[in-house]
Structure formats: C-alpha cells, structure tokens
Amino acid sequence: MVQRRSITTALTASFATVALAACNGSGTDVSEPDPDEPIDLRMTVWTADESQLALFDDIADAYIAENPDLVSSVTFESLPFDDYTTSLTTQLAGGNTPDLAWIFESTAPEFVGSGALADLRPALEESEGYEYEDLLPAALELWSQDDGLYAYPFSNSPFAVFVNTDRIDEAGLPDPQQLLADGEWTFDAMRELSAESADEIGGHGMEVRDFNYSIWENLAMVWGGWDAEAWTADGTECGFTQPEMVEAMSWLHEAIFVDGALPGPGSTPDFFGGDMTFSITQISRASALDGSFEWDLIPLPAGPAGQQNVIGQAGLGVLQNGQDPAVAADFLAYFTNPENAEALAAYFPPPRESLLDAAVLAEGNPMLSQEQLEAVVVGGIDGAITKPAHANFAQLQSTIRGELDSLWTAQADVDVVLADVCEAAQPLLED
Template sequence: MRSARALTSLGLATTAMLALAACSGGGAPESTPSDVELRMTVWTSNEDHLALFDSIAEAYMEEHPEVTDITFDPLPFEDYTSTVTTQIAGGSAPDLAWILENAAPDFVDSGALLPLDETLEGTDGYEFDDLSESATALWHDESGGLVAYPFSTSPFVTFANDDLLKAAGLPTSAEMQAAGDWNWESISEAGSAVHASTGKAGFVVRDFDYVTWDYLASVWNGWGAAPWSEDGATCTFDSDEMIGAFEFLHDAAFTKQSMPGPGTTADFFAGESAFTVTQISRASLLAGDFAWNLLPLPEGPEGEYSVVGQAGIGVLADSPNADAAAEFLAFFTNPENSEQLAQFFPPPRESQLNVDTLAATNPTLTPAQIEDVVIPGIEAGVTRPSHTDSAEIAQEVRGALDALWVPDADIPGTLEDVCTTIDPLLG
C-alpha cells in the first residue's frame, strides 16, 4: 500500500486543500523496541478461548517487559478474511493474524507473511520437527519457508441428535453405525423420516446455508470429488464424481427433504435437526438439552473419508513489530502452550495428537470419541479447498451454483457453467 498511499498523498498535496492533509498521520510512528504492542486478529469470540489466549500473553509479557500489550481482536467469522484484507488495505494491519485455509494461498503467495522457520527453530525447547508435515503443507511459500503456524487442524465430524431419532421411531446413531449403516444414503433416509414425522430438519451441512459452498467438501469427498485439480489450474466441478455428489444433495433438499432447502435455517445445537456435519470445535455449542453422539463422517460411495479445516497464524511482514510478533508466536505455540490450546484446537504436533493429551483437555468428548473420530479424522483428512483469489472464486461459484438449488435443476449443466465461470480465475 505504500506506493498507493504516496500517490494519493501526492494528488492531495497538489490540490493543496485543507490543513487536514497536513495533519495526516502517514505511517504509524516508529515504536521503540521497549514499548511494543501486538495485535492478533482472530475469528473466535468465545470467552474461554480468549481467556486462554490472554493468560498465555500475560505469561509472555512477564518474561518480555519490552512487550507492553498483546490484544486479541475478534472479527466476525463470516467476513473475516475480507475484513483483515481491508485492514491491511486501510493501513491498520494487525501484527499477527489467524488465516483460514481457503485464504492461505492468497496470503502465502503474496509475500505478505513473514517466514517463521528461523525464529521457531531457534527457540529453545520448541521442537520444530514435531510439527507434522501434512499439517504444514498448505503454509509453505515458494522457497519452502513456513509462513504460518497451523494452530488448528480440525476434523469435520457428524453430530447426531438421538432424541430426535427416537422421537421419529428410528434407531439411534450408534445403532446405525453398529448395523453398518453409517453412510450418506442412510442418513438421508433417516433425515427424511425425521422431517416427515417431527417437522424438524434431517441433516444440516453447517455454515453452508446455500452460500458458503466450500463446506460441501465434507460431503463431496465421499464421492471422491474435488472442485479443481491438485495444481489448481483445472476446474473439476463438472466431473462425474461431483455430479454424483450434487445429485445426492439436490435429491436430499428437494425430493427426500432430508436437508433444509435454500433459505430455511435449522440449528442442530438448538435441537432443530437430527444430524449435522461440522468441525469438532463446535462441540462447545452442545448445551446438553438433548442426547447427542459424535461420529465420523458418513461413508460415501467411495467409502470412508475425512476432511479437515485448517487455520494458521501468520506474522504480517509489513508490521513494524514483525520480529517481536514472531517471537511471541514462538512462545504462543511452544509445546506447553500448544498442549493448552489443544483443548480447543487440535494441534499440528505429532506428539500431542493422542488420546491422553486430547482427552485431558476436552471435557465434552469421551476418550473413545477422540480415539475413533477425532484422531483418525485429523490423520487422514483432506483439507478444505483453497485457491488464490479465493474471495472472487467463492463469489463466482456461489452465483453459478444458485441455479442448482431449484427443484427442477439441470445439475450437470449447472456444474459445467460453474467451470466456465471460474476457468479464467483458475488459469
């Protein structure tokens, strides 16, 4: 932004209008190393999360008196990336930022993030090699440097409301699984029956809402589908696998009515649907008003599969306090703190991905659930789709997919249109 800002200032100086221009702040004042204030943008506003972050920050500031303040700045999740980007554009970039996996390529490729390898490796007791390769895959820049720490690798799982299933006279989720019926077809059948007999919703792909289509990755991976090729250059929305997945979803929404249709909202955690597919971290929303169960993703035609959502923490290279921020990040994610963070965010450290560590910090989940659902989910998980220009691709796909969410949709035709629309962006 520096050059843009200079140009604007130039244009204004020539018009020589108000004293206001003279008062302009320009850049942030040079902070002396003795008075460092750090700001990290996050998308959680959960009080327990923030309390934990604050306690880690307190501990850090005790050891590092030059850092006088560390704030965690919660931004709304729905337009988090856009807001952070606008902050960067608006000259008020944070020092550290959570980055969602779908925006990772934009941040990683632009050079906006500071490479972290040296700082992390150079920190005593950091155990840099403990970071799993699959967890960090998304966060390496062209030269192979790690530019963000993947603090959360959260598997997509299925939550079931057994009370609703019973009310509809159906077997519980555990019984379904035991009977070898834990697949999308059975879920859709059960969901349909629940909807017919209770009026509640069948299954909900949480946060999708017929807008945020990339959450459907938790479904289409069961069909072996992907939105684009590995290298991101070719659109594969029109593949047979993807068509199969969307035919299933369309059938569920409009024929079986096992999934709420567009414009209808149902919140699993308020007891309004029988199943939901979402990230494990949402377990914190369970209030205990109904009997629930945690299961892996249902099998698709391609068999078992799992999907993870990832989030990284990066240091903005342009920050005047970039080095101090990187050092704080090294502390924030050292083995002990990583273990604490693990109660909310499954860590990238191989040594901590075990039942003992996770069970100790996750009171809502049973050790069996962690062993059967969480750990295998993380280990085998395919990451949610990501690409450069993610905001624009997201918008274009969303727009093109709208044609699919009507009762008599041309599914293959619509998916072909999706590819036509986003091909120029992928290339």
C-alpha cells in the same frame, strides 16, 4: 492488559487480491526481537467464543508477564466468520495491518505467495523448548514455500457429525453409532434418518454447518465421499463437471428438494438449539452444547467412493507490515509452544505428533470421550484432505458462489448449472 473488540466490514471477496498486493513487503528477520519499547500486539481471529477467548487471554497474560520489555498488551480482534478474509484484507489495504492473523486454508496459497507474511521458521526453530521437529510435515505443507514456513497450522480440526440422540430416540430410528459399528454409516443412511426424523417429530434433519447456501467450499465434507474435487490437484482444471461431482451435487439437490433432509434456502435452524438431528461440523463447536439434549459425535459417513476424512486447517501468521514482526513472531512461538498447544487442543487439534493422542486430547476436552476423540480426531486426521484452496481463491469463491445460486431451486438442472460453474471458473484457474 488483554483487550478485545469486534469489527464488521462487508466488501466483495475479489478485493483480497488488491489488498494482498498492497501489503507486499520485503523479507524480515524475525529471529531476534529487540523493540525500543514494549508494543501493543493485535491479532485478528474469527472466534467470538468466550471460553476460547478466555484461554487466549490467559496465554497472552502469561507471555506479557514473562516479556514486559517486549509487549505491553495483546488485543484479540474478533472479525465475523462469514466476512473474515474480506475484513482482514480490507485492513491490509487500508494500512491498518494487524500484527498477527488467522488465515483460512482456502486462501493459504494466496497469502503465502503474496509476500504478506513473515517466514516463521527461524523464530520457531530457535525458540527454546519449542520442539519444531514435533510438527507434522504434512500439516505444514500448505503453509510452506521453498524452505520457509509462513503460518503455523494451529488448527487441524477434522469434520465430523454431531448427533442429537434424543431426536433419534424420539423418532424411533436406528442408532447412528450402531450403524457405524456395523459398517452401514453412509451418506444415504444419514439422509434417510434426517428425512424420517423431520417427518416423525418435526424440526430439521441435517446441516452442513456454515454452508448457508453461500460458503460452497464447506460442501467438500459431502462430495469427498464421492471422490469429487472442485479442481484438479494442480489447480488448473475445473472439476465441477466431472461425473463424481455431478453425482454428489445431484444427491445433495435431491436431499434438499425431494426428501427434505436438509432445510432449504432461507431457513436458519440451529442444531445446537435442539431442533435438528445431525450437524456436519468441527469438534470446536462442542462448546456450544449446553446440556439441553443428549448427543454423540461420530466420523463422517461413507459415500460411493468410501469414507473420506476432511479437515479444516487454519494458519496463524505474522504480517510483514505489522509494527514489529520479530516481536509478533516471538509471541506466536510462545502461543504455540508444546504447553500452550496442549491447552489449545481443547478446541483446535494441534499439528504436533506428540499431542495427537486420544488420552492426551481427552485431558483438555472434558466434553468428549476418549473413544470419540480416537475415532474423530486421531482417526480423522489420518489420510485427510483439506477444503479447496487456490492461489486465486478469493475470485473463485465469489464467482462459483454466484453460479451456484441457481442450483438452490427445486427446478434446477444440476448438469447445466455445473457446466456454467466451470465456464465461469476455468479462466480464473488459468490465471
């Protein structure tokens, strides 16, 4: 029996540190599951997409059929995307610990270093037919500590640009696919096409999906084209006052408040509703396309520093304080084995080298052509960076969001606002 339920919880992100400390546990041997009786597993996820949840159901049903002595049911518990980490850490602090959980890459260092997660490497390496050596070392890096692996990076999804080609044609604008072929697909070009399409036919130009003037880390898909970064690679120095970041954020501010290329604060347009020309997001969003308009998918544009691939990486971990980490790890090994990883690749590009092939991915992605998958997924993972991640990310995310609030007005002074960001963030980087 596979169950689902939804929870809505709202607390400040700074609560994450307390919650992680509360669930800190000792090391657990997860290589040999042997419960006294079958248990009910619960995994928190942030998707509410019915097609994705149906696939999870199918995998879980197959596991239960093969392992009735270990598991009697699996619950996939959908938490709201915007408040996912807050909701998860609230559960941990309250003693309502799930057995498995999806984890954002932004909080990977915090979770991995907290002791909250079990080391999965023994269970995965010893699982028959798992082919652990097929996992790309670079994909595992963010989730590793010493010789342990504390979450499986089940999704390595490049960010790309969905194009409403009906709007491009109706506005009489150049085809972005041709601009790409000609080496002219740049952020400036996308900004110009966005503003012109909105002027010509109404609606809106472009969006950075899920940014919504609060999830600022999603802007890494833009500022990567300027080679800007939120903080240095060692996580100790604020990067918001560096020239590259100032230039990137100035470009964004002008695109919003001068050109009208992006909808301003308070607007809630939806690319998948058909009234927007471009959306910067991940391929898993293709499931929201309903055939009401023609569309294309192309790589991120180039900025002044060139084209930078950016991936959103999500890990799947086993909680130390769950009811039976060994059983949870066994299910995780089954959930992510080569066969199931290939099925999940329809939505979540896997970290398996053998599956990062356009022909293979096309079999599970009927909405995307082999050419699109080659350009966006296979090509998009090569040399990619991830969104900002830090051991103190929960506090940084909240603090920086608060300082950036004053940037989202037409009269804002970008230099002053970004200086305030670094003044507030630097002490948290030094903790």
